[in-house]
Amino acid sequence: MLLLQLYRRPRRWLSLVVLVWLGCxxxxxxxxxxxxxxxxxxxxxLNSLSADFRQITLAAGGEQIMEAxxxxxxRRPGRMRWEYRPxxxxxxxxxxxxxxxxxxxLNQVSHRSQAAALEGTPAELLVSDRPIEQMFxxxxxxxxxxxxxxxxxxxxxxxxxxxLQVGFVGxxxxxxxxxxxxxxxxxxxxxxxxxxxxxxxxxxxxxxxPGGDFLQMD
Numbered sequence: 634m635l636l637l638q639l640y641r642r643p644r645r646w647l648s649l650v651v652l653v654w655l656g657c658x659x660x661x662x663x664x665x666x667x668x669x670x671x672x673x674x675x676x677x678x679l680n681s682l683s684a685d686f687r688q689i690t691l692a693a694g695g696e697q698i699m700e701a702x703x704x705x706x707x708r709r710p711g712r713m714r715w716e717y718r719p720x721x722x723x724x725x726x727x728x729x730x731x732x733x734x735x736x737x738x739l740n741q742v743s744h745r746s747q748a749a750a751l752e753g754t755p756a757e758l759l760v761s762d763r764p765i766e767q768m769f770x771x772x773x774x775x776x777x778x779x780x781x782x783x784x785x786x787x788x789x790x791x792x793x794x795x796x797l798q799v800g801f802v803g804x805x806x807x808x809x810x811x812x813x814x815x816x817x818x819x820x821x822x823x824x825x826x827x828x829x830x831x832x833x834x835x836x837x838x839x840x841x842x843p844g845g846d847f848l849q850m851d
Contacts, residue, residue: 679828682759682829683705683827687822688703706832711747712728714836726837727750727751728837731839740842742847746851753787768788769786772785782798796812797811
């Protein structure tokens with residue numbers, strides 16, 4: 634989720650690539666067009682964002698394997714801070730060039746090129762300033778709930794994400810869901826969402842703590 638290309642064990646990379654709640658979805662051309670327009674309008678003029686999140690991850694068999702909470706901060710283009718609260722205390726930070734993942738319990742940091750780490754992920758959708766059609770194929774659908782849903786399929790063949798779904802309520806970002814190549818589903822529910830807040834530059838600058846491991850993954 635998250636939002637990253639996974640290349641470590643799930644314990645250390647809490648799938649920031651997030652997003653797709655599968656099921657039978659009835660297409661609705663009218664609502665589809667509206668939902669795509671809502672997504673594009675939301676991203677247009679989005680300079681920064683902050684929110685609390687709740688994450689629920691299901692294995693391919695449907696059993697819940699993780700639940701976590703934390704805070705998200707974005708500043709476009711290219712900056713992201715995804716911070717998990719204890720007991721899953723972890724920091725995922727993108728500074729525009731590199732993505733750092735800090736496991737505070739293990740006192741270990743892994744880092745990788747941001748372009749490779751975010752390709753085809755929800756994070757790329759939220760922080761990139763590229764046209765959305767260059768990154769994803771879009772399809773609108775109706776799940777019969779109060780949300781306006783858009784499904785996105787990454788165009789990159791290297792993406793570990795099969796498809797994403799983004800849900801809006803009243804034009805506001807509410808839910809992100811992801812399915813990866815292993816059938817794992819991750820759902821994020823956002824609350825206290827603030828659009829274009831003033832965010833300090835220091836939020837997106839990684840500072841390594843003394844000691845511990847610092848691992849380059851590319």
